[in-house]
Amino acid sequence: MIFNRVFLLLIPIFIISCKSEAEKISERNSIIDSTITAFQKKLLKTEIDSVFEKNHFNGSISVFQNGEKLYEKENGFENFKTKSKIDSNSVFAIGSLSKQFTAVLVLLQEEQGKLKINDKVSKYLVEFQLKEFENITIQQLLNHTSGLNDFGSGLLSKPGKEFNYSNKGFRYLGELVEKVSGKSYDENAKELFAKAGMKNSSTPNLFQGKDFAGAYTGNSNNFQKIDNMPKRLADKEISVAAGGILSTVPDLHRWNDALYNGRILKPESLQKFMEKSSGRNHPILGKMGYGFGIMMNPQKPVAYFHTGYVKGSPSLNIYYPETKTSVIILSNIADESKGKDAIFIPHKEVKKLTDAIESSVA
Structure with missing residues (x-):
């Protein structure tokens, strides 16, 4: 239709x-x-x-093109107990959307001459000096081809050979940024938010706002609040660099606009970020290309995007560079009993729609 x-x-x-x-x-x-x-x-x-x-979507979405709002909707509650409503200032846990911020922080360190992405990680982090890990490069952490095993020791594959999605790899990238910059990840992220003009984004350790959309599992009639949010996102099990950043829908539009229009990275660094360097068979969206903390459509339309999920908080960020269209979806409740496919149905359907629109006008 x-x-x-x-x-x-x-x-x-x-x-x-x-x-x-x-x-x-x-x-x-x-x-x-x-x-x-x-x-x-x-x-x-x-x-x-x-x-x-x-x-029955509970969350916030908007679509902007060249800075002009095409669609916006906030629906449901930040707090299901008090019934405080979601609005444009609501702060969400954005899950793996955090990875693109970490990737950009790494590339900024390269621009400053503090590392090269082809360097072996063992040059900087002692954990990688074991023989099994000594040849893993920074680039392989960035595009998930390091072979690191998120749920055990050892490697799943020889470094550089296969795509194996690794939150652990991005946790190490966060530690790498700290090591070479001499500043905490929180400090680096705060500077990056300011550079992008993001007004209400933060990390769990720095967050002091009052508009956090607390995460829930279940549904609006039968829900359970996730304890210790957002502080738990700073735990090593999740890690801020892999999935712990907090943001709003307007701030993520500002991020897309600043990043893809060259106000954060130099052109050669942005090209590295966006260039397909591995491939991913996404469990929900199917076969996609993968750059540094970002996915891309395998065919037209040209789109850069990533899904995110930490318990109770599914998210999606899409950017279409040919029309400068930005699509953000953030939510704070997920019925995990139905599985990830069901949780991401709204996100998948919206992407299908915006892909169709983009294909027709780009």
Whole structure:
């Protein structure tokens, strides 16, 4: 149905084929602009509202393009007991969206000459000086090809040979940033947030805000609050560098805008970040390319994204560089009894929709 609507919206483009080249370009651009508005009214609102209603979504989502809001919705509660409502200032645990921040911090250290991503990690961290780990490189931690085993000792595969998603690897990257910078991960992250213009983002150790959307499992009628949030995100079991950053929907739009438009990294560093250097068979989204803490579509449309999950807090961040469109979904409750596939149904359906829109206008 989405594709049928897109086709009907684009029919006028073909009517201009008999006009002069200048007229064609002008009218085509005008039609594309009006088509985007039509997407906002007929697709984004109708379709996303339907997805959220069907899945009883509790959280916040917005879609921005070139700084202009195309869609925004906050639904449900920060605190299910007091019934305090989610709003645009609500702070969420963003899970593995944190990995892109850690990857950028590593690349910033490289820009300052404090490391090279092809260096062996053993040059910096004593844990990697054991023979089994001594050849693992920083790049292999960044793109999950180190072979590190999250749930045991030893390696799952020879370094550089296979993709094995590793939270442990990103925890070590956080320690690496601390080692070469001489500052805590919290301090480095705080400086990065400021550079990106992020006003309400933090780490668990630094967070002092009052708008934290406490994490829950279950559903709105039968819920259980996750204890010691957000402090537990700083534990080694999770680690801030792998999955512990706190942020808001507006701040993540600011992050996307600053990062992908060259205000954080130098062009060559940004290219390393975005370039496919491994591949991932995502358990929910399927086969994807993988860069440094970021995934990308294997085919059109061009999109950079990542899912995130810490107990009770599913998230998704998508950026479409060709139209400078940013899509953020944050939530603070998950019914784990239904499995991860069910938890991420709203996120998957929204990405399918925004991919379709992007394919039609980019």
